Structures are given as C-alpha cells and as structure tokens.
Amino acid sequence: MTIRIVRPLSEIAAEPTFRTIDGVAIRFVESDRRDTDALLFSPWPESVFAYEPAWSRLAETTHLVAVDLPGFGRSERRDTLMTPRAMGDFMVRVADAFRLENPHVVGPDIGTSASLFAAAAHPGRFPSLVVGTGGAAVPLQLGEPLREWIFAPDLEPYRRLGGRTIVERVIQTLERYKISDAAREDYLASYEGDRYAESIRYVQGDTAQVPFGRGTYGARSAVVGGSALKRAADAVIDKAKPMAAAMMEADAGDIEFSDGAFKVAGTDKAIPLTEVAKASFAPMGPMTKFGIGLEGSGSHSPEPPSHPNGAHAVEVEIDPETGEVKVDRYVMVDDLGQVLNPMIVNGQQHGGVAQGIGQALYEHAVYDRQSAQLVTGSFMDYVMPRADMLPNFEIALEEVPCKTNPIGVKGIGESGTIGAPPVVINAVIDALSPLGIDRIDMPATPSRVWAAIQAAKAA
Numbered sequence: 001m002t003i004r005i006v007r008p009l010s011e012i013a014a015e016p017t018f019r020t021i022d023g024v025a026i027r028f029v030e031s032d033r034r035d036t037d038a039l040l041f042s043p044w045p046e047s048v049f050a051y052e053p054a055w056s057r058l059a060e061t062t063h064l065v066a067v068d069l070p071g072f073g074r075s076e077r078r079d080t081l082m083t084p085r086a087m088g089d090f091m092v093r094v095a096d097a098f099r100l101e102n103p104h105v106v107g108p109d110i111g112t113s114a115s116l117f118a119a120a121a122h123p124g125r126f127p128s129l130v131v132g133t134g135g136a137a138v139p140l141q142l143g144e145p146l147r148e149w150i151f152a153p154d155l156e157p158y159r160r161l162g163g164r165t166i167v168e169r170v171i172q173t174l175e176r177y178k179i180s181d182a183a184r185e186d187y188l189a190s191y192e193g194d195r196y197a198e199s200i201r202y203v204q205g206d207t208a209q210v211p212f213g214r215g216t217y218g219a220r221s222a223v224v225g226g227s228a229l230k231r232a233a234d235a236v237i238d239k240a241k242p243m244a245a246a247m248m249e250a251d252a253g254d255i256e257f258s259d260g261a262f263k264v265a266g267t268d269k270a271i272p273l274t275e276v277a278k279a280s281f282a283p284m285g286p287m288t289k290f291g292i293g294l295e296g297s298g299s300h301s302p303e304p305p306s307h308p309n310g311a312h313a314v315e316v317e318i319d320p321e322t323g324e325v326k327v328d329r330y331v332m333v334d335d336l337g338q339v340l341n342p343m344i345v346n347g348q349q350h351g352g353v354a355q356g357i358g359q360a361l362y363e364h365a366v367y368d369r370q371s372a373q374l375v376t377g378s379f380m381d382y383v384m385p386r387a388d389m390l391p392n393f394e395i396a397l398e399e400v401p402c403k404t405n406p407i408g409v410k411g412i413g414e415s416g417t418i419g420a421p422p423v424v425i426n427a428v429i430d431a432l433s434p435l436g437i438d439r440i441d442m443p444a445t446p447s448r449v450w451a452a453i454q455a456a457k458a459a
Contacts (some may be wrong), residue, residue, distance in 0.1 A: 001202065002153065002319070008259060011403050012396065014447075015070055017029065017030075017423065018074075018075075019156070021090075021093055021094060021097045022090070022093055023078075024070050024075070024076050024078050024081070024090075025075065025076040026067055026068065026075045026076070026094065026409060027048065027067070027068040027073055027074035027075045028048070028067045028068070029048050029064075029065075029066050029067060030063075030064065030065050030098070030099075031055070031058075031059035031062075031063060031064040031065075032059065033063050034059075034061060034062050034063040035063075036061065036062045036063065036104070037062070037063045037100045037101070037102070037103040037104070038062045038063070038064050038065070038103055038104045038106065039065050039067070039091070039094065039095055039098075039103040039104070039105050039106070040064060040065065040066040040067065040105075040106045041066075041067055041069055041091070041105070041106065041107040041110075041111030041114075041115070042066065042067070042068055042069070042072065042073055042111075044110075047068065047073045047074075047186050047211070048066040048067070048068055048073065048186075049186045051064075051066050052207075058101060058374065062104075064098075065103075066093075067094055067101065069087060069088070069090075069091075069110060069111060069114070070082075070090060072110060074186075083343075084113035084114050084116075084117050085343070087110075087114035087117070088113075088114040088115065088116070088117030088118035088120075089112075089117075089118070089121070090116065091105075091107075091111075091114055091118045091124055092118050092121070092125070095125070097305055102124075102125065102126070102127055103126065103372075104126065104127055104128045104129075104130075104382060105118075105119075105126045105128070105130070106130040107129065107130065107131050108130070108131065108132065111131065112132055113428065114130040114430065116129070118288070120355060121274050123291050123451050125302070129397065159446055162341065166361045173387070192358045193295060218391055219308070219410075219411020219412060219413040219414050219415075220302065220411060221411055221413070222340060222401075222407070222409045222411070223300075223302055223306050223338065223410065224300050224301075224302055225403075226407050226409060227298075227300035227405040227406050227409075228298045228299050228300040229298065230406045230407050231296075231297065231298025231299065231300060231406065232296045232297050232298030233298070234296070234298070235296025235297065235298060236295065236296035237257050237273075238296075239290075239294060239296060240262065240273060240276045240277070240280070240291065240294055241255045241257065241262065241294075242255075242289060243276050243279065243280060243290050243294070244262035244276050245262075245273055246286040246287055246290075246408075247271055247275075247279060247286075247287070247399070248262075248264055248269050248271055250269070252265045254266075257273075260272055260273055260274075261273065265328070272389075276294065277294045280292065280293055280294040281293055281294075281335050300405060300406075302395070302404070302405070303358055304404050305404065306402045306404055306405060306409070306410040306411065306413065307402075307410065308334065308335060308336045308337070308410035308415060308444070309334075309335050310332060310333055310334035310335055310336075310398075310415055310419060311332070311333050311419075312330070312331070312332045312353075312419035312420065312423040313330075313331045313423065314327060314329065314330045314331070314420075314423050314424055314426045314427045315327075315328045315329040315330075315333075315427065316328060316424065316428060317431075318431050318432065318449060319430065320453055322446055322450060322451035323445075323446035323447060323452075323453060324446045324449075324450070325361055325428055325444055325449060325452025326381070327357060327361075327389075327390060327391050327424065328391060330353060330357075330390075330391050330393050330394065330420075331392055331393075331394040331395075332349060332353065332393065332394070332395050332396070332415075332416070332419065333395075333396045333397070333398055334349060334395070334396075334397055334398070334412065334415050335344050335372075335397075335398040335400050335410070336397070336399075336409065336410040336411065336412040336415070337400060337401050337402040337408045337409045337410035338398065338401050338402070338407060338408035338409050339397055339399055340394050340399070340407075340409060345397065345412050346395060348412045348413055348415070348416070349393070349412065349415060349416055350393055350395075350416070351416065352412075352413070352414065352415055352416020352417045352418075352419075352420070353393055353416035353419070353420045354385050354390055354416070355416065355417050356416050356417045356418070356420020356421050356424070357385055357386075357390060357419070357420050357421075357424055358383075358384060358385035358443075359386075359417070359420070359421050359442060359443065360420060360421040360424035360425055360428075360443060360444060361424060361443050361445070362383035362384065362385055362389075362443055362444075363382065363383060363384065363385075363443060364376060364382070364383070364445065365382070366381075381444075398450075421442060425440065425442060428449070430445050432449070432452065432453070433457070435450050435453060435456040435457070436456050437453075437456050440452055
C-alpha cells in the first residue's frame with residue numbers, strides 16, 4: 001500500500017513562485033509528478049488559490065500545474081497576449097514549459113475562450129477541457145453583488161470602489177465555502193491598486209461628452225477616428241514629457257516614451273504614464289509650473305482622402321440546363337495601408353465579399369407588378385448568401401502605408417461590396433460569351449441566366 005503525502009495549496013503557494021515564459025513572468029503552483037497531468041487556469045478573481053478546496057484530493061492522482069494567466073492574478077501582463085487567440089497560443093507554450101505532453105485543461109472564465117482556441121489549433125494535444133462558469137452561462141448564473149454590478153446602468157460608482165474593495169465585498173457574500181486567510185490575502189493582493197482599473201474610457205458619438213461626431217460611414221472609422229486619437233495621444237505625451245522629467249529629476253530632452261511609460265534614455269529610470277497623470281492633478285513642488293491636469297484633444301479631416309485599392313478574381317461554373325451559377329474560387333488582394341487588427345480586417349473582407357456575391361447572384365427585392373406588393377418579404381423568398389453557397393476565400397494584404405494621415409491606414413469596410421459584384425458578373429458574362437451574351441442584369445439568378453441562354457440559342 002502506497003501512502004502519498006500531499007502538501008496543501010496554501011502551504012505551496014505561501015510564497016509566489018514565478019517562471020518566465022517567452023519573457024513574461026508567470027505565477028504558478030505545482031504538485032508532485034503523477035502519471036496524469038492537468039493544467040489549471042484560475043477563475044475569478046484570477047488567483048491560483050481558487051483551487052484550494054480541491055487541490056489536495058486532485059493532487060493524490062494527478063500532477064497539477066495551476067497558473068495565473070498573463071495580466072491576471074500575480075502574473076505579468078503583456079498587451080499582445082490579451083486576445084483569446086494569443087492567450088490560447090500562450091497556453092500551449094505554458095504546457096511546453098512544464099513538459100506537459102497531453103494535459104487535461106481546466107480553463108474557466110477568462111480561460112474559456114483561450115482554451116478553445118488552443119484546442120482548435122492543436123487537435124489531440126488536450127484530452128479534455130473544462131470551460132465556462134456562471135459568467136459564461138446564458139442566462140448569467142451569478143449571485144449578488146456581481147449580478148447587480150453587471151446589470152447596473154451606470155458603472156461609474158463601481159469604478160470608484162477599486163478592485164480590492166470589489167473583491168472584498170464579493171468574498172463577504174460567500175456562504176457555502178469559507179476561504180482561508182492566505183487565499184483571502186492573495187485575492188485582495190491580486191487586485192491591489194490600479195491593476196485592473198480601466199485606464200481608458202471610450203465614448204462614441206455622445207454629444208453630451210464630445211464636441212461633435214458623425215459616426216462611421218465610408219470606411220472612415222480608423223482613418224478619421226484613429227488619426228484623431230493619435231493626435232490626441234501625441235498631445236498628451238508631449239505635455240507629459242516635461243512632467244515626467246521633473247518627477248525623475250532629468251532633462252526633458254532625455255525622456256523617451258514607450259510601452260506606456262516614460263524612461264530616461266540610457267538608464268533604468270522609468271515612470272508609468274498613469275503615475276504622471278495622477279501627479280498632474282495634485283501638483284506639488286516642481287510640478288506646479290505645469291498647471292493642473294493632463295489632457296489632449298485631436299481631430300482629423302480626411303483631406304486629401306485615402307485611396308484603398310485591391311484586385312479581385314473569381315472562377316464560376318454555370319449549369320446550362322438550370323442557369324445556376326456556382327462560385328468555385330474567389331481570390332482577393334487588398335491594400336488598406338497599415339493594418340491595425342488583422343482579424344477585424346479579414347472579417348471585413350469575408351463579410352464584404354459575401355454581401356457582394358449576394359448582390360451579384362441572389363438578393364432581389366421583387367414586387368408584384370399589379371398590386372405593388374413585395375413578394376420577397378421573408379427569407380423564405382429573399383435569397384441571402386449562406387456559407388454552403390460560398391467558396392473558401394483566398395485573401396491577402398498588401399500593406400502600403402497611406403501618406404495622408406498620421407497612422408498610415410486606409411479603409412477596408414467596403415472593399416468586398418465594391419469588388420465582388422462586378423468581378424462576379426464579369427465572370428458570368430465571360431462564361432456565357434461563347435453564346436454571344438455580353439450583358440446580364442444583377443442579380444444573375446438561375447432564371448435570368450437560363451432565360452439569357454435560351455434567348456441566345458433561339459437567336
């Protein structure tokens with residue numbers, strides 16, 4: 001009979017242990033090696049202590065590695081990892097770093113989407129996934145006061161509370177489980193200060209808070225809004241540099257700004273922008289000469305305009321017996337300048353082309369000539385393009401920075417809807433050209449194509 005002594009989590013994690021993975025310091029706790037591995041990612045409030053009640057029992061049979069994901073708990077944050085796909089890729093690197101070949105994964109809360117991306121990208125790597133929680137269920141399965149806060153029409157009062165106060169109040173509501181003093185302190189320390197406070201608030205088109213705005217149209221969100229934001233941010237940085245120099249007793253000419261912090265060139269002295277902003281609203285000593293507050297504004301008019309461009313090519317097949325047009329292959333190359341978010345851009349390309357193909361081949365508002373009644377008033381009659389009607393789009397980006405705005409971007413929102421209709425109709429006409437057909441109206445529905453074929457044969 002083998003007796004295994006399992007150390008409790010509170011004892012293992014009494015002093016935070018860190019491992020640097022891809023340059024990011026990650027807090028973790030690990031049990032003794034066993035035949036089966038499990039990788040645990042922390043649920044809210046994002047601390048490895050969340051697994052304290054079950055740790056000893058699980059560790060009897062399983063090698064456990066519990067990790068605070070980057071930017072949560074005690075782990076270091078990196079902005080480039082704060083997307084589900086990037087976090088999923090990082091999860092795989094965590095497994096590699098701990099030599100976990102096929103670990104079972106427990107990834108609730110923030111780990112849910114990251115775990116799913118990781119499993120999709122690496123089939124067979126993870127034998128099982130446990131994802132989701134009350135916050136991922138529909139309807140939300142949350143107790144008070146979390147439910148009250150989530151559904152509150154105005155979050156401003158809760159922002160003023162601070163992360164530590166919020167966690168403290170939630171802990172006080174726990175009934176079925178009494179957390180240890182060590183876990184309590186770790187939860188509170190994980191939310192100390194401004195670690196999870198919103199540093200930027202985004203307000204769109206609210207004329208009670210911004211001077212003016214016209215919303216988004218004409219593929220202008222990044223071109224106009226992004227450029228205005230860049231000018232406002234530059235104004236803030238320019239105003240803050242001499243403040244940072246005064247706080248670090250350095251010359252303003254030696255101050256550099258990168259990764260959210262001001263640094264004295266050639267030294268390790270640095271101060272975050274947030275600290276400079278705080279000091280600007282309570283100026284003392286040398287800071288008094290800069291006045292009160294740190295703010296900047298910016299605007300941008302797209303004159304001269306940006307000119308995105310691209311090329312689309314398509315292959316179609318036409319059934320001469322029915323007139324049905326099938327899109328076999330679709331290739332597009334777009335130049336939209338500097339790409340800010342490739343995932344959003346690819347989504348715009350896919351959605352735009354799908355809409356454009358729908359306009360070219362399927363979508364048609366048909367009215368009865370006698371009564372003027374719309375006869376395609378439901379999706380039973382009005383044909384919308386579906387996934388099974390479209391090919392896999394082959395897309396590429398050619399990044400030629402725009403020279404007429406400060407961030408080098410061009411629009412992408414209308415690329416697919418502009419390029420797809422003419423290229424599809426041109427392909428249809430090219431396929432029908434041996435019959436002498438040189439034009440056809442949109443949408444090129446099977447009935448229209450079939451009628452054109454029959455008219456050409458009869459001519």
